Amino acid sequence: MTHTDKATRPRRARRADAAQNAERLLTAAKDLFEEHGPDAPLDEVAQRAGVGNATLYRHYPTxxxxxxxxxxxxxxxxxxxxxxxxxxxxxxxxxxxxxxxxxxxxxxxxxxxxxxxxxxxxxxxxxxxxxxxxxxxxxxxxxxxxxxxxxxxxxxxxxxxxxxxxxxxxxxxxxxxxxxxxxxxxxxxxxxxxxxxxxxx
Known part of the structure; x- marks a missing residue:
């Protein structure tokens, strides 16, 4: 395995993790807005998705x-x-x-x-x-x-x-x-x- 291959694999893993987090946040938000309306607390979206608030705001700043x-x-x-x-x-x-x-x-x-x-x-x-x-x-x-x-x-x-x-x-x-x-x-x-x-x- 070359040095380039070793460097590329962690980046790909990070991108895959980021995509999964974004999808989990979207699913959690969809369910929460369905249950409580569009003013539902965003903290709960992050909790349902199993991620921190920082991850939520990194993907969806507002x-x-x-x-x-x-x-x-x-x-x-x-x-x-x-x-x-x-x-x-x-x-x-x-x-x-x-x-x-x-x-x-x-x-x-x-x-x-x-x-x-x-x-x-x-x-x-x-x-x-x-x-x-x-x-x-x-x-x-x-x-x-x-x-x-x-x-x-x-x-x-x-x-x-x-x-x-x-x-x-x-x-x-x-x-x-x-x-x-x-x-x-x-x-x-x-x-x-x-x-x-x-x-x-």
Whole structure:
């Protein structure tokens, strides 16, 4: 083993440890904010992650940094789900499975998103545009795929779909209510091809 190899291995180990600590902090913060809201004590985040406060502030210097990271991770998970659904054979079902996750996200993560933008040094409009663009891109691909298959009305734009579904989430009385309203919207989105029963063998 060369001197360079010996020097490189500890650096790699430190980078791996740092990445693991950041992931543990993110998971702990996500759980804590879910339980107690975005004003939960940051000391408890470090305790749950099993690291010291210095490690917490090295990765996330401010509450805003941590809130933005947690919400961005939620958006990334929703987008990852959408990309996986692009492989589903039923195009309408893939779209509405993702939209169900989208309305749950809007209904349950709005407070987190507002807190993240409030505490961040980045302008609120810039943050919301970044997050919205990520979700819009996935929705657009799922919608276009369903429209090409003829299972969703061709006159619907992605802006229409997201406006109607997000409005449903924001005005509903509960997450369950939002999901029920989405099923009402579904009846207006799908074509007869998507809603027709399968042919008997």
């Amino acid at each position: 509450r805003g940094d941590l809130l933005v990271a947690v919400y961005a991770d939620e958006v990334a998970a929703l987008c990852d789900q959408g990309r996986a659904l692009l492989a589903e054979p039923s195009t309408a079902e893939a779209l509405f499975t993702w939209l169900d996750g989208f309305v749950v996200h809007i209904a349950t993560k709005r407070t987190l998103a507002l807190a993240a933008s409030e505490h961040s040094g980045t302008p609120r409009t810039e943050l919301f545009e970044r997050w919205h663009d990520s979700m819009r891109s996935i929705a657009e691909r799922l919608l276009a795929r369903a429209q090409r298959a003829g299972t969703i009305r061709a006159d619907l734009s992605v802006a229409d779909v997201l406006a109607l579904t997000s409005g449903t989430a924001l005005t509903s009385t509960s997450t369950r209510h939002a999901q029920q309203l989405l099923q009402v919207l579904r009846k207006g989105f799908v074509t007869t091809k998507a809603s027709a029963p399968p042919h008997a063998p």
